[in-house]
Amino acid sequence: MEKLIQFYEQKCDPHTKEDFVFLRTDFEKIEIKVNDVNLRCLELNNLVRFLNPKVNLSKHSKPHISVEDFGLDDLDEAFEMLNEMETSEINVRDSIEEMIPLYFLPWHIEEKIKAITCGNHRKKIDYRIKSILPQSFIDELELTFRPEKGEEIVEYDDRPGRGISFFKFFRGSQFEECVDFQEIERKINEVKYKLKVKFVESMDFYFIGNINVEVGLLERDKDETNKDPLYYHFNLWKLRNMDLSTIYNEFSLFPFNEEVM
Incomplete structure (x- = not known):
C-alpha cells in the first residue's frame, strides 16, 4: 500500500479530481483511481505473455x-x-x-x-x-499516417483496454502462486491443447518472465480467466519514461509442447 502511494505521488501526474491521478503511457494519459488498490501491485514474478501472431x-x-x-x-x-x-x-x-x-x-x-x-x-x-x-x-x-494531435485522455473505466496483457497461474482454490517452471509450462500447454483457447490456438511460442522494477502499474482482473487450470489476467500500464526493453529483457521465449501435459 505504501509503495503504491509513493508510486502515485512520484511517478504519476496530479488530477483535478480528488482521489485520481494521471498515468502517462507511451500512447496516452490514463486516469487512475488511487484508492482502488486491492488488485494492484508494482512487481510480479512468473508472468506469462502470449504472443499475438x-x-x-x-x-x-x-x-x-x-x-x-x-x-x-x-x-x-x-x-x-x-x-x-x-x-x-x-x-x-x-x-x-x-x-x-x-x-x-x-x-x-x-x-x-x-x-x-x-x-x-x-x-x-x-x-x-x-x-x-x-x-x-x-x-x-506505402503506409500513410494521420497528423499528430493532442494527447488522448483515457477515462478510468476504459483503462482495461489500454494495458499490456499478462497472465499468472495459481494452484487450485488455495490462490497459491505457481513458481515451478515445469508446473507453469504444463498449465500453459493445457490452455492451448486441452482448453483450446481461441486466441492461443494459432500461437507457437510464449514468454515467461518477471517484472521486478517499477516500470508501471499492474492490476489483476477481479475474476479469474479460467478455473482449471487457474489463471488470472493482469494489465500493465507502462510509464512513458521507462524503456520497453526494461520489460522484455526480463522475459524468455518458450515453444508450446503438447508432450509436457
Whole structure:
C-alpha cells in the first residue's frame, strides 16, 4: 500500500479530481483511481505473455506462391522457393526475437497493427504507431499516417483496454502462486491443447518472465480467466519514461509442447 502511494505521488501526474491521478503511457494519459488498490501491485514474478501472431510483420511480407505463378518449366524453381519458405519457418524464433518490441504492446495498439497485417488498412493510420513500425515495412506497403494531435485522455473505466496483457497461474482454490517452471509450462500447454483457447490456438511460442522494477502499474482482473487450470489476467500500464526493453529483457521465449501435459 505504501509503495503504491509513493508510486502515485512520484511517478504519476496530479488530477483535478480528488482521489485520481494521471498515468502517462507511451500512447496516452490514463486516469487512475488511487484508492482502488486491492488488485494492484508494482512487481510480479512468473508472468506469462502470449504472443499475438497477427502483429508478425515478416509473415505479412512473406510471398505467396501458387501453381498459376509457374509454368511446367519452372517446377524446379518453385520447389526451391517452397523449400526456402519451409526453412524460414524454422527461424521463427529468430524472427520473434528480432521484432520482440512488437510482442509487448498494449492491446489497442496491437489491434491497430492487426488492421494492417490482416486487413487493407494503408491510409490515415494512427500516428502513434509510426515509431513502432520499421521504416522498410512502412515503405513496402506505402503506409500513410494521420497528423499528430493532442494527447488522448483515457477515462478510468476504459483503462482495461489500454494495458499490456499478462497472465499468472495459481494452484487450485488455495490462490497459491505457481513458481515451478515445469508446473507453469504444463498449465500453459493445457490452455492451448486441452482448453483450446481461441486466441492461443494459432500461437507457437510464449514468454515467461518477471517484472521486478517499477516500470508501471499492474492490476489483476477481479475474476479469474479460467478455473482449471487457474489463471488470472493482469494489465500493465507502462510509464512513458521507462524503456520497453526494461520489460522484455526480463522475459524468455518458450515453444508450446503438447508432450509436457
